[in-house]
Amino acid sequence: MTEECIFCRIASGELNTEFVAQNEHAVAFDDIAPAAPTHILVVPKQHISSLRELDDPIVAASLLGLAQQVAAERGLHDCGYRVVTNDGEGAGQTVFHLHFHVMGGRRLGPMA
Ligand code: 5GP
Numbered sequence: 001m002t003e004e005c006i007f008c009r010i011a012s013g014e015l016n017t018e019f020v021a022q023n024e025h026a027v028a029f030d031d032i033a034p035a036a037p038t039h040i041l042v043v044p045k046q047h048i049s050s051l052r053e054l055d056d057p058i059v060a061a062s063l064l065g066l067a068q069q070v071a072a073e074r075g076l077h078d079c080g081y082r083v084v085t086n087d088g089e090g091a092g093q094t095v096f097h098l099h100f101h102v103m104g105g106r107r108l109g110p111m112a
């Protein structure tokens, strides 16, 4: 846990954030500034700064599995959904704790 990392504080439960779902290695919670009707963040419980640092296949599967689960539970299969991670400032990463955006609930525009 990195003390000044907001997603470490959320994932540890310190901030009493309501989790949409969780498993052994990952938690899911609503984005504070949703870019789509459903916009959930899936983050590892351990601090990993971005995708380039992800080297544990168990954690990788847990993250993707949780993204898949919350998309199904939120009913995103009908409209379709998008899973995105920004790696590095140049890609728009602003929180340097790995997270996958799960977005859906309306027709989504082009990727970039
Ligand atoms: P990035 O730009 O790093 O890919 O995405 C960071 C995301 O985290 C943004 O969509 C932003 O709205 C969200 N975010 C930043 N701080 C918080 C927070 O304290 N709580 C929640 N729930 N989301 C946050």
Ligand code: ZN
Binding pocket: 002, 005, 006, 007, 008, 009, 046, 047, 048, 096, 097
């Ligand atoms: Zn962190």
